Amino acid sequence: MIPVMRPWFGPQEETAVAEVIASGWVAQGPRVAEFERAFAASVGAAEGVATSSCTTALHLALVLAGIGPGDEVIVPSLSFIATANAVRYTGAAPVFADVDPATGNLTAKTVDEVRTERTRAVIVVHQAGVPADVDELRAVHGGLTLIEDAACAAGSVYRDRPVGAGAAMAAWSFHPRKLLTTGEGGMLTTDDPELAARARRLREHGMSVSAAERHASGSVVLEEYGEVGFNYRMTDLQAAVGLVQLGRLAEMVARRRALAERYQDLLARVPGLVTVRDPEHGRTNYQSFWVCLPDDFPMSRDELLRFLAERGISARRGIMAAHLEPAYADVPAAPLPATERLTRRSLILPLFHTMTEAEQDAVVEAVYAAGGV
Numbered sequence: 001m002i003p004v005m006r007p008w009f010g011p012q013e014e015t016a017v018a019e020v021i022a023s024g025w026v027a028q029g030p031r032v033a034e035f036e037r038a039f040a041a042s043v044g045a046a047e048g049v050a051t052s053s054c055t056t057a058l059h060l061a062l063v064l065a066g067i068g069p070g071d072e073v074i075v076p077s078l079s080f081i082a083t084a085n086a087v088r089y090t091g092a093a094p095v096f097a098d099v100d101p102a103t104g105n106l107t108a109k110t111v112d113e114v115r116t117e118r119t120r121a122v123i124v125v126h127q128a129g130v131p132a133d134v135d136e137l138r139a140v141h142g143g144l145t146l147i148e149d150a151a152c153a154a155g156s157v158y159r160d161r162p163v164g165a166g167a168a169m170a171a172w173s174f175h176p177r178k179l180l181t182t183g184e185g186g187m188l189t190t191d192d193p194e195l196a197a198r199a200r201r202l203r204e205h206g207m208s209v210s211a212a213e214r215h216a217s218g219s220v221v222l223e224e225y226g227e228v229g230f231n232y233r234m235t236d237l238q239a240a241v242g243l244v245q246l247g248r249l250a251e252m253v254a255r256r257r258a259l260a261e262r263y264q265d266l267l268a269r270v271p272g273l274v275t276v277r278d279p280e281h282g283r284t285n286y287q288s289f290w291v292c293l294p295d296d297f298p299m300s301r302d303e304l305l306r307f308l309a310e311r312g313i314s315a316r317r318g319i320m321a322a323h324l325e326p327a328y329a330d331v332p333a334a335p336l337p338a339t340e341r342l343t344r345r346s347l348i349l350p351l352f353h354t355m356t357e358a359e360q361d362a363v364v365e366a367v368y369a370a371g372g373v
């Protein structure tokens with residue numbers, strides 16, 4: 001079976017975890033602090049606040065922005081459901097905007113189409129690792145908080161800087177479906193030290209002094225709880241893996257880009273097939289290699305997924321659209337033609353660090369066979 005994704009680990013991750021266990025301190029502590037500094041530096045942000053997931057980092061970002069009941073937050077429907085769910089956690093209303101069909105990302109124009117007087121924030125997603133054109137969004141949307149869902153985008157580049165550089169707040173995922181993984185895990189990055197300090201308290205029950213700091217202190221330190229927080233902590237076990245994985249990131253991106261280019265060359269023989277690619281304003285890490293089927297493709301998208309599965313190839317439907325799910329049936333959505341076309345006609349092909357050219361050829365041959373090429 002060729003999987004759609006497989007994380008890339010070596011013996012260093014095992015050693016790093018064993019060292020944390022031997023140290024006796026496995027919860028959030030010195031490794032988390034070190035991972036925060038290293039990851040934030042790698043994306044050009046001043047501060048990193050590690051969390052249990054990207055979903056919890058997005059929730060924190062919305063809380064920090066003061067979002068609550070009565071507010072509207074614009075999100076793409078075309079995203080993993082966590083983007084919209086994070087808005088619901090705050091009691092605010094998600095408002096779905098359409099995306100650019102080539103990148104799968106919000107644009108200043110699609111955001112403007114659904115903006116109202118109640119709009120307080122926008123979550124722009126760097127979908128599947130493809131950088132969104134955030135300069136445009138920041139310029140047009142001054143006054144709103146722009147939160148970047150960079151779950152998939154570690155190692156992607158926007159106008160010659162890492163995605164996340166210059167973001168008011170960006171949320172990252174270290175789930176195994178992304179490149180850099182800690183099993184589960186996330187991070188909030190920002191350049192604002194006050195936002196970061198509040199995020200550090202909020203992710204740890206609202207505690208004024210962290211458990212790790214109290215442990216490290218020689219004297220008695222009594223903590224205080226100034227506001228209601230959450231348990232959104234990462235563990236030192238995860239952060240130790242993250243530090244090793246961060247060291248592998250450049251190599252992971254290079255390998256994925258080489259394999260993606262090879263897919264693009266080989267799949268160019270399928271008439272009308274569109275593949276994800278770099279936008280003009282940056283470079284993707286190809287977190288997901290999606291292809292969009294032309295209308296005259298001989299099989300439906302779901303038939304093609306079954307055809308691939310029968311040949312031992314594990315592909316996935318394209319990026320989901322939250323507004324088509326029962327959980328969001330109550331949200332009045334404006335027409336989202338690009339979103340609906342992408343979600344219904346696209347699929348994600350296998351792409352992972354250790355994928356061989358022979359495995360890739362098997363995927364391509366199966367698509368040729370399905371397409372009558």
Ligand SMILES: *Cc1c(COP(=O)(O)O)cnc(C)c1O
Pocket residue numbers: 052053054055056079080082083125127128149151152172173174175185186
């Ligand atoms: C994976 C993903 C998330 C959720 O990340 P978790 O770390 O699993 O919470 C959020 N947004 C997008 C766009 C994602 O791809």
